[in-house]
Amino acid sequence: MxxxxGAMLSGHNCQFTVWAPFRKSVDVEFEAADLVTTRLEKDEFGYWSKEIANIKAGVRYRFILDGQQAYPDPASKAQPDGVHSWSAVVDEHDYVWGDSRWEGIALSDLIIYELHIGTFTPSGTFESAISGLDHLVELGVNAIEIMPIAQFPGNRNWGYDGVYPYAAQDSYGGHTGLKKLVDACHQKNIAVILDVVYNHLGPEGNYLAEYGPYFTGKHSTPWGKALNFDDAYSDHVRAFFLRNALTWLNDYHIDGLRLDAVHAIIDHGAYHFLKELRQCVDELQIKNRRRYFLIAESELNDVKILEPYEKGGYGIDAQWTDDFHHAIHTLATGEDDGYYLDYGKIEHLAKAFRQGFVYDGIYSPFRKKTVGNSPRIMASNRFVVCIQNHDQTGNRMLGERIAELVSFEMLKLMAGIMLISPYVPMLFMGEEYGERHPFLYFISHGDHDLIEAVRKGRSNEFRVFKWKGQVPDPQAEETYNRSKLKWDFHQDPGQKTLFTYYQYLISLRKQGMFSAFLKRNVDTEVHESQKLLIVRSKDASPGIGILLTVFNFSKEIQHIKMPAFLERWYKICASSDERWRGKGCPGKTILQKGEELALAPESMVLYKSENS
Structure with missing residues (x-):
């Protein structure tokens, strides 16, 4: 169980509960002078609780430990004055939902759009994000993935420095603003996935250790001591985070969770935290008669994360697949330093298209060890792919988006690969029109020493890459402001065309035009010296036939002969068409068997076949 x-309000009474097993006393103190400081009562497991009368939503409170220091509530649902100050009581039933007709969207049908609340709109709030939903509907997106919103220090942060897992960031609009955004999404048939962080907490305002053994010295992570998921007293730490996941799904109507860096969730117990999380979510699904997604980020390339319980897996629905991004990025940009050392060949992209993982039990030169296992048994909708995301953009020294790194023609080629691929596609905000503003790393910490440590750490992080320039100051407000989207793209002919191109490919995908690729039953033909990849479906799709797509990463026109086993090939789309501001060689509308196709530099073309 x-x-x-936290503080659970029921009418005018509020139950205050906190886990602090080693404390001799815990009192709840109120900011209001007319509310009396009250001693909580301890149970056998170290939970302190008491129901107190005459408490209203908005009342500020904190816990006094052993009659000495006062701290905010670890399970606070609102921190209106920041991470170091009073927590506030929240009425969980203060919002009237309007999404009763929402039925959800199948995982295989998702087209995800990752966004950061603070930089998605000029105002940077949950409610202002609602104004951007019509743009997403027009584009064809049917799911947003929101970067972490758990309360963090200051008002500028990616979200991975959150320290109150239950509290929606106050500067974004808090719990009510989040509910309004989710409700608006559902009314526009858009699913909502929330990025949550269960591998660490941020350093500033993190008072969990004051309450109990939330962390363990048994394991370490890049952020310090690991969260205690398998040491003494870990049952209660696990419960804290399991309940957090269920809270987002149940109380905020979130459709799924993206689990940050699950390889850093260290649990050597017999019942891994991820498996328990999936099973708790399964129970909630039965109770609410709704489907909830769990999508993992992992660097392990281990299908155990996805495998069902009966095979010893964790049952997670899907995972990000970095290999797909890296294979495309290296071919498009020519970058080969850092972890990009492991990629750069057409064969890498061919393998990623066939099965998702490139590193499936083979040696990684960069990591200097064998990485991964085979994903071939997994359905294609178990993998989420992208050509850019917050990590691959923001963790560049200058935060350049892909539109700043490659040509307009290459942008269309890369988008085509992602949207035609058999996997669940994910766009990063602004990608659909070629946003040129960078997406930089930014913070607004209050601790001077911590700020300096972050600055130094960012500089050291880029030593394995060949990037040149000055690292933007992550603490500077200008760094944050530079990362905001520009919404005037309709005034730029190229950006407007790119948006229409994305829109067209997404519409084709939603119509099932690329369905012959979905089972990954494909043949790939690699021409390494020509930087050319040909992909053909082995089976015909009803009403469409066999699909043939060609990707040309070279800067030269390439020539291929159409397969001779079918009479005619009909063009579906070509990135070099004039309608997409292409530079010619778009290929004929109809090609006969054995006829030659001339493919423009840095372009892709897709044909379907029908017998005469």
């Missing part, structure tokens, strides 16, 4: 902690 998962013990509920």
């Amino acid at each position: 998962i013990k509920a902690t």
